[in-house]
Amino acid sequence: MNDSTLNLACGLLSEGPPPPETRGGALVLADTNTAAWIPQTWTHLPQHLIEPGEASKSWDELGRLLTALDQAGVDRDGHLLAVGGGVVTDLGGLAASLHRRGIRWTAVPTSLIGQVDAAVGGKTAVNLGGGKNTVGSFHPPAQVLVDPRALTTLAAEHLASGLAEVLKTALIAGAESYASVRNLTPQVMAQGGEAAAEVLSRCLATKTDLVQQDLYDEGPRQLLNLGHTFGHALESLRLGALLHGEAVGLGLLCAVRLAAGSPDTALETELRELLCGWGLPVQQRLAPAAVLAAMGRDKKRQDGGHTAVLLHAPGRVVLRSAVPAAALEAALGAVLAGT
Ligand SMILES: NC(=O)c1ccc[n+]([C@@H]2O[C@H](COP(=O)([O-])OP(=O)(O)OC[C@H]3O[C@@H](n4cnc5c(N)ncnc54)[C@H](O)[C@@H]3O)[C@@H](O)[C@H]2O)c1
Known part of the structure; x- marks a missing residue:
């Protein structure tokens, strides 16, 4: 099946x-x-x-x-x-x-x-x-x-939460998809018409392509974990308070910061503005060490460090193993504090 x-x-x-x-x-x-x-x-x-x-x-x-x-x-x-x-x-x-x-x-x-x-x-x-x-x-x-x-x-907060997953998928798909999502408003999706269908269709094409290559998540499908390495840890620490997509949005910021290693890249600034415009959180009162510990319990952890999906640019998303905890903590610290 x-x-x-x-x-x-x-x-x-x-x-x-x-x-x-x-x-x-x-x-x-x-x-x-x-x-x-x-x-x-x-x-x-x-x-x-x-x-x-x-x-x-x-x-x-x-x-x-x-x-x-x-x-x-x-x-x-x-x-x-x-x-x-x-x-x-x-x-x-x-x-x-x-x-x-x-x-x-x-x-x-x-x-x-x-x-x-x-x-x-x-x-x-x-x-x-x-x-x-x-x-x-x-x-x-x-x-x-x-x-x-x-x-x-669908309630507005859950629509916004879903937009974070739409954004994640577009960033994996490439520059063209990302450009179209940058112009997307929650109202378009809330109307549930042909324009929303077009967005869904694009996202589904990206996801099904990766799933067909790798049903059991051992290779290219892992790119879909973009934003989730951090996001799942944030969500589990704030279960019931932080929606899945809200956590994924923060995770995307962490993924771009981790890839760049420096603050204020143009992509990070754009993503922050986009998430903010959709009403999604772009900072969070949580200790980076606590998030790191939760990531340590995550099933995707491997010996010798963490596996993380790095976001260099739309369409340039890279799976990296053995990422040092210090690099993760630095990215988390900056993003959670909104700096
Ligand atoms: N299996 C996977 O590959 C995968 C991928 C992404 C997310 N997830 C999981 O999905 C969950 C988040 O999904 P979600 O945001 O849909 O959560 P959810 O199922 O809790 O739905 C969010 C809220 O919207 C309500 N709702 C849903 N559809 C509605 C509609 N049409 N009209 C009115 N209300 C509606 C629900 O009752 C709920 O209150 C998380 O547990 C996450 O881990 C799984």
Whole structure:
């Protein structure tokens, strides 16, 4: 189950996509906000609703979902339909990989982060022990249904958070993509129309290209961790207070500072202005040493130092191993203090 069928169209969900063949039963997973986006054509299927937010990406919630799949009579030929943001698709994908040793699932991402990133590529996870995504699997969805209209009901802070992932993807893709994202406003995405669809389509092309080259994240796919080496540590220290994309935005600033080794490069200044303009944080009251310690617990750490993704320029993103802790701490110290 390595390839997903990806459908992107405005109005896809209101048109009522047919439910997948469900000889073995089916369960729809959503949170209490995203349940409104369950297509009318699926409302006859049993549902399992969770509370919105990162706290639901937990071991306990995973257990409840596995129990719900069991009680709904979903067997090996069954299907899980996950309608929601990254929390719903990360949790749902992991449950689908475990139930009866793996069932098929459909991802219906409704947040911007979900539509450009989380629902595509098959990485699933829950958080455990204070760390991000500590327990997970690779289990790509059978299909991904992306409807930009879902963005019309997304809260402004979550839209802004998603723009950080859009920016990350554009920086990996190159100068042309980055230039188009520099002109992007949250309003364009909030309208959920063809212009938003175009942005999503570009991001998805970049992500699926890297995933197809390297499903198991052992090579080029690791470039997608740009901003995340720092971001996951920041997010885990501020779980519930700092949104995923907010942490990734700060992580992008760290990645450019680490690459340049000096303050005030033109790119760092541009990124800071862009993030600020979207309402995202560009500094944070956290001790660099605490963030470094959290990075030390991150699963991507390797012997002899950290692996980090350095941002030299749009399209010039480099994976570097054995980065000394002192260099990371210096970049963190400067960015967190906003200097
Ligand atoms: N698996 C991956 O490759 C991957 C990639 C990036 C991020 N992630 C994960 O994704 C999560 C962040 O994603 P997120 O920002 O979507 O979080 P989320 O699922 O918590 O969604 C954010 C909020 O928006 C609400 N929401 C979502 N869609 C809505 C809509 N259309 N209308 C109204 N409200 C809506 C949700 O209920 C929630 O309150 C993090 O846990 C992160 O680790 C995973």
